[in-house]
Structures are given as structure tokens and as C-alpha cells.
Amino acid sequence: MTSHSPSEPPPAQEPLQPPAGGSTSAGRPALVLRGLAKRFGEKVAVNGIDLDVPAGSFYGLVGPNGAGKTTTLSMATGLLRPDYGQAWVHGVDVWESPLDAKRLMGILPDGVRLFDRLTGEQLVTYAGLLRGMDRDEVAGRVADLLRALDLAQDAGTLVVDYSAGMTKKIALASALVHAPRLLVLDEPFESVDPVSAANIRDILATYVASGGTVIVSSHVMDLVQRMCDHVAVIASGTVLAAGTVDAVRGGASLEDRFVELVGGRNTAEGLSWLRTS
Numbered sequence: 001m002t003s004h005s006p007s008e009p010p011p012a013q014e015p016l017q018p019p020a021g022g023s024t025s026a027g028r029p030a031l032v033l034r035g036l037a038k039r040f041g042e043k044v045a046v047n048g049i050d051l052d053v054p055a056g057s058f059y060g061l062v063g064p065n066g067a068g069k070t071t072t073l074s075m076a077t078g079l080l081r082p083d084y085g086q087a088w089v090h091g092v093d094v095w096e097s098p099l100d101a102k103r104l105m106g107i108l109p110d111g112v113r114l115f116d117r118l119t120g121e122q123l124v125t126y127a128g129l130l131r132g133m134d135r136d137e138v139a140g141r142v143a144d145l146l147r148a149l150d151l152a153q154d155a156g157t158l159v160v161d162y163s164a165g166m167t168k169k170i171a172l173a174s175a176l177v178h179a180p181r182l183l184v185l186d187e188p189f190e191s192v193d194p195v196s197a198a199n200i201r202d203i204l205a206t207y208v209a210s211g212g213t214v215i216v217s218s219h220v221m222d223l224v225q226r227m228c229d230h231v232a233v234i235a236s237g238t239v240l241a242a243g244t245v246d247a248v249r250g251g252a253s254l255e256d257r258f259v260e261l262v263g264g265r266n267t268a269e270g271l272s273w274l275r276t277s
């Protein structure tokens with residue numbers, strides 16, 4: 001973990017070397033972040049983050065509101081250029097070789113802006129074709145994904161008319177259609193009903209069991225504790241703890257450990273005007 005004073009940007013760095021592991025991507029971590037930093041005006045959103053996500057892991061990213069999770073994931077996936085630091089996906093430098101890196105990834109960004117004048121079926125088909133897939137193969141996978149995510153009846157509905165949860169699911173289908181090696185999902189369960197959430201968890205667990213890697217940000221500690229094998233706790237743009245879920249929680253629940261690490265519990269004092277009796 002690297003940290004810097006929130007008032008100062010981290011020092012300029014020499015380009016870092018990709019992590020060791022031979023010339024092929026075999027055996028390399030799925031994602032490596034070194035010294036990632038981003039500032040918006042005076043606000044330091046991410047303050048020098050190092051992270052190693054093992055290939056084949058189900059990795060949770062947790063932190064309070066405004067901790068820097070979305071900014072970190074955006075920089076890690078080629079959506080937002082870092083001020084400092086580097087990111088490698090299976091050994092490919094995300095900012096030096098963005099097309100190669102993006103080929104390896106499926107991304108569900110936060111606050112997805114989709115081509116919502118397409119139907120759900122058209123949108124996922126478009127995502128597959130954009131990845132260079134064969135039209136027949138795309139058609140088969142789109143049908144499979146819509147069925148698995150309980151969207152088959154709404155395949156012909158415009159995405160603009162989807163509910164928030166349906167929109168999340170169709171964006172997830174678009175991230176999955178090319179069977180990437182690494183899935184980066186920002187809040188995939190937000191607004192999603194419990195049955196769909198269970199279906200998504202099954203899909204992701206099967207994907208990880210077959211060698212894929214998932215990184216998921218979430219505020220639901222119980223879900224992360226049950227679903228993930230690794231976790232990183234981020235606050236104020238730095239990593240407070242990272243490792244296996246069992247090592248990070250150290251015998252406590254992840255939720256208790258999170259509160260202990262992050263702090264910030266407030267009492268209702270000062271809100272006496274809210275009492276109704």
C-alpha cells in the first residue's frame with residue numbers, strides 16, 4: 001500500500017515494470033495496480049493505490065461512499081486516465097495497450113450510459129459484434145444470457161424503458177457476452193431483485209470456477225463475505241487492508257472489521273428535532 005498526504009499529489013514516478021511472470025500472461029495476476037492516483041481539482045480521489053488481484057479470484061472492493069472505488073476501477077479498466085501509476089491486466093499495460101487490455105476485460109461501469117434506444121437484445125448483440133464475434137455465435141450467447149438473467153420476455157423492449165435493475169442486468173449481459181478473462185463490476189447488485197441477484201451470483205461463481213476472475217465493488221458486506229474469496233477495503237483513496245476475506249476479517253464479521261477500519265460511526269445526537277415524541 002502506498003499513501004500520500006491528501007493535500008499533495010504523489011510524486012512523479014518512473015514507469016513501473018510489469019510484475020514478473022514470464023513473457024506470456026499465464027500465471028500472472030489478473031490485475032495489478034501500482035501507485036494509481038487521481039485528483040479532481042483540489043479533491044484527491046485516489047491517493048496511490050497498489051493492488052494485486054490473483055487470477056481465478058473473486059475479489060471484493062469495499063469502502064465508504066466517496067472512498068475512491070469507482071475512480072480506481074475506472075482507471076484500472078481504461079475508462080479514466082490516471083494522474084500517476086499504472087495498471088496491468090494479465091500482464092498487459094492498460095494505458096499503453098488499451099485495446100489489448102480491453103479485449104481481456106468485461107466491464108460494468110458505475111452509472112452506465114448505454115445506447116438505450118436499442119432493445120435489450122440489440123444492445124447485447126451490438127456489444128458482441130463490437131468485440132469482433134461471429135454473428136451466429138453472438139445470437140446464441142445473447143439468447144442464453146437473456147434467459148439466464150430473466151430478460152427473455154423483455155428482449156424486444158427498448159432499454160430506455162427498462163427499470164433500474166433490468167438496465168443493470170442488460171449492462172451485465174453486455175459485459176459477459178465475449179467471455180472475457182476478467183470481469184470488473186461496479187455495484188452489480190444495486191437495484192437488482194433478490195432472485196436475479198442469486199442468478200447473477202450463480203453465473204459469476206461458475207465463471208470463477210472455470211478460471212475467470214471477478215472484481216466486484218459493493219457496499220453489502222454480508223454479500224462480499226459470502227461471495228468473495230479476496231477483499232480490499234478502501235477509504236480516502238488508499239487501501240486500508242487487502243488479502244483473503246478470512247485474513248482481512250480476522251475472525252470478526254467483515255462488516256465489523258470494515259467499521260473498525262473505516263470508523264466514522266455517528267450517533268443520532270444533534271438530530272433531536274427528528275424525534276416525534
Ligand SMILES: Nc1ncnc2c1ncn2[C@@H]1O[C@H](COP(=O)(O)OP(=O)(O)OP(=O)(O)O)[C@@H](O)[C@H]1O
Pocket residue numbers: 040043044045063064065066067068069070071072
Ligand atoms: N468527475 C469527478 N469530478 C469531481 N470529483 C469527483 C469526480 N468523480 C469522483 N469524484 C470525487 O472523488 C471521490 C471518490 O469518488 P468515487 O466515485 O470514486 O467513490 P466511490 O468509493 O465509488 O463512492 P460510492 O461508494 O459513493 O459510489 C469523491 O469525493 C467524489 O466526490
